Amino acid sequence: MALCHRFFSSPEEARKAEPEKLLYVVCLYAGTHIQQPDYLATVDVDPSSPTYSTVVSRTPVPYIGDELHHFGWNTCCSSKQKDTLARRYLIAGGQRSGRIYIFDTVEERNPKIYHIIEPEELKSKVNLGAPHTVHCLSDGNIMISMLGDSETNAPGGFLLLDQEFRIVGHWEKDMKGVDFNYDFWYQPRHNVMVSTEWAAPKTYFQGFDMEDIQRGKYGRKLHFWDWKEQRLVQSIDLGQDGWLPLEVRFHHNPDSCHGFVGIALSSNIFHIYKSHNGSGEWKAEKVISVPPVTPENASSPIPAVITDILISMDDRFLYFSDWLHGDVRQYDISNPSEPKLAGQLWLGGLLGKTCKVADNILCGGPQMLQLSLDGKRLYVTNSLFSSWDNQFYPEIADRGSYLLRIICDTEQGGMEIDHSFFIDFGREPCGPCRAHEVRYPGGDCTSDIWI
Template identity: 40%
Template sequence: MENVRPDPTFHPSPRLAMQAEPEHLAYTALLSSDRSRPDALAVVDVDERSATYGTVLNRVELPNRGDELHHFGWNACSSALSPLSCNAFVKRRYLVVPGMRSSRMYVFDTEPDPRQPRLVKTIEPDEIRSKTGYSRPHTVHCGPEGIYVSTLGGGGTSGTLGPPGIFVMDCQTFEVLGRWEIDRGPQQLHYDFWWNLPRDYMVSSEWALPPQFENGIVAEDLLGNKYGHSLHFWQLRDRRHVQTIDLGANHQMVLEIRPAHDPSRDYGFVGVVVDTTNLEASIWTWWREGGKFHARKTATVPPEPADPSQLPDLLKGFAAVPPLISDIDLSMDDRFLYVACWGTGELRQYDVTDPFKPTLSGSVRLGGIAGRQKHPNGRAFGGGPQMTEISRDGRRVFFTNSLYSTWDRQFYPDGIPGVQVMCRTTPQGGLELDPDFYVEFGDGYGAHQVRLQGGDCSTDSFCYPSA
């Protein structure tokens, strides 16, 4: 009867997910920053009872070069427990990994041995382009009826023929089915997306088109406020755009979307990389009220003055380091929001019990463009806190240090050797770096997205409120 029971790693509510067994493995996307070798998927032992804790157990190289792996995800998750799901008995088994630069995607099978994932399918760029008109796949989320993939490019070699959007894949055959949008309205740029399944809406954000990021940040476009600065809201089942909120053209690069995990809570958060008027970064809270969506700035992170001699060419004229919020993540109980400031080298923890009044409750420093803070073990750390992943129980926060290869070289010209570290937290708030967890990936690899075995705080979406 095993095949007709839901996967035990699926949980109806966030509170039940928090009670699950701790993760034993982490899967980490590795990037060849100079594209001299293929990217890879690493398996890291995060089981504290294991003799190999904190080491790389396996590294699976891809068959091609230049993929630039990005925000990969599972084929299925707790959303499969939705009353509307036609896939209730799928398993959280396959990792679906997008190559953002190549427009190629890979599928890894984590069974029978999760320590040794196997590449079982490659989806070539031509299939994605011909069926969707999109390119540059970026973020993978599993939904009740399939796998959703956001893209950053439209058609053509440059990815600028038509707007980017979202396409859907079959969660068992991995066939590309087609683009998701029926009515996209005014949406022209794309980045992240997430949803509230019972309340039937999606939220999406904006970064840039491929010519604005593939060869590095385009300073003229940034200062001209030509990167994304809006949130978009969608009717999920109708696949229809219903509202745009422009955060203001100076709020450049509206990136990670983090809705409340409990679907009875009608709000969420988004991070803005930089305000071109003052170099500060910001956190915005969005919510729905009276049938309309609203958003307001609820936290800011200021730039930090720095000696121009310590700065890359891009920043010398400012004599300051912008925080550059590159990722945010929300704990499963919706209490703590973690904010990665890749420029200043800080991971911030905010208490968001009141989502409209985030309160700084903890901070660690590591790396940074000017600060270059070493790890508690005395080792250097290139880059700064970047992609962040929280354990389901909220007690461990993992992060890596590479953003995107060309941007890495612009902001950190000395290089960013790939490293994964971990912070420990307390239920009352506060966090500190674990001096004994420091994973180096070596061989010219950068480290980007992390996924935790059995699920984590940016993988699952839930259909039932916590009791």
């Protein structure tokens, strides 16, 4: 298959693109008894293909224990240099090792490792570790949120790489006022970047301890940055409603000043927007709340734990996963201040709601999400982080992860499981593995930002 060079001039053009035929999924053995390296899996999702619903290739990294996590493209629709660059390289970070891998997808069905940035180089040049979110920038550089320093201490920072994957330095002028780092999204026409907070890597690496909340070891703030000046201009403390603000997404419409943040532990969705009074101040309002549930015979309530969110390319629907409760939700966000529940599916979880897909009883709860450009197919995996998986869903280590597909009604709203497609990562050649983030060749709903 030839390399996909798709760059869309607008979200509207992206929605009309040819349906995805392949997916890339980061898979890992970190946190299991299997001493094997993590790898990038290539999955055939084309119903007309003879290898449909199978892993067609696996690209292992050379080390054991990296814990590959999030990954992204070297360039995207925001790049002013897209006429001379190809969306060819995937950048994937190892959370535990601090190592950064560059995968070459010139052969789409069989990626190869092109380059490795070793943690020693990151330590000596920028003193950063625990790479997380990857976004390509309009100037051709690549930006990665780093959740800690080389010793796993907070707050980390934002790493810049050039198109040759050389370390440029820090994006931010300084991190004063920022306690922790996690995800980020920028909206250039409003000269803003928003970043969120998790915890220091040395804290969350060990698993979750509720007492660490009271010790102040987890975040609850949103940070708003001047995109041009690369400096922090505003922070919002979300209080008790805002513990663990993780994924942040703006509307795809580059003129929009609306976005959403998923709050993991407090299990809320906040709508963020620019004030209408002309001050340039940003606001955050709680618009969705998922209350904790106490299952029968349980001694304490279980929070939903919202771990991933995304917005459809037409900015109409918000999707999110409740990792511990076990459901995926679809909300109509035509009015960002008043989302309306449009669909809900139960995919396991801790509330006793068993789900079977293609004769497979699901383990764990839904976690990472990726939506097709036309908004009709939602892909789901179930691994959050190895130590957290082992704590809340220890069966994943033995049974492995899954990749499933949900069919989404883009007219009336609603979702249903596609039983024709299922990848069981419990049956991998080297044994059961965990599957995390998903990407498409040519871009997806969480890759591109328009300028």
